Amino acid sequence: MDIRSVGVVGAGQMGNGIAHVMALAGYEVLLNDLDKETLDAALERIARNMDRQVRGGKVSEQDKEAALARIKTTLELTDLGRCDLIIEAATEREEIKQKIFDTLLPHLKPETILTSNTSSISITRLASRTDRPERFMGFHFMNPVPVMQLVELIRGIATDEATFQACKAVVDRLGKTAASAEDFPAFIVNRILMPMINEAVYTLYEGVGSVQSIDQSMKLGANHPMGPLELADFIGLDTCLAIMNVLHDGLADTKYRPCPLLTKYVEAGWLGRKTKRGFYDYR
């Protein structure tokens, strides 16, 4: 099917990045969230991030203005019913995603493809509760969306080939690279990345190294662009913990046991950059 318009549910860290890249690639974007402040902040963030790309010579001023004009916002989730492709990028909680799909479904065109940017929840389970499991799949971007090259495309057990190919064509048009992943807990990137981050937290918890020495070791010793604790703060410690719990529950192996220190930070509300406190202090 010919995808021209994209509805993005959730204007947070991932949602505003998705709206940004979709608009730059020429799609009409309808961005939804629960309150006007979040939507206004998302539009500001998108403009600021596009300015960075203009300064870096990656985007022209003219393309930036055209892209910004292609992004519309709405507080009414049901307005997204007119879009050809929906990407749900709401909070990583299954009951929230479920409620969003339940609200949207009666308003969708029959041919609309429904996707979730979930980083770990079962695509098959989310799809099974909709009216279109064959046109449902995982569309998982990496953070920061405008910079990271990869998109994981995850087929649920019922996803049909036409849906996969339509989503793959969107990824191609974004100039990004699609990796096809099967629907098992946390897919590919987070299956590998999160246990490494969790192990870094254990390394801190057991006193093997300080926050600084752990991050420096992985930056200079393994050529990672960010240390694992800095990266955990960037992703959000609540998200890291949620993904570890999905791995632990889904694969029933103690090697995925979330580090108690990670749990404690989340309980304290120290969620990383977004709360200005995590392994580092951003206040």
Ligand code: CAA
């Ligand atoms: N929008 C647009 N451009 C951005 C941007 C954004 N949000 N963030 C950074 N950039 C641009 C900068 O403007 C800069 O552009 P130029 O090269 O043209 O100057 C370039 O990206 C590099 O940025 P910086 O110079 O500010 O800083 P840096 O070199 O330290 O790079 C980084 C920042 C890209 C975030 C880098 O540290 C990095 O790649 N970190 C690792 C990120 C990562 O691993 N992400 C995956 C997380 S896992 C995930 O997302 C999956 C999940 O489900 C949890």
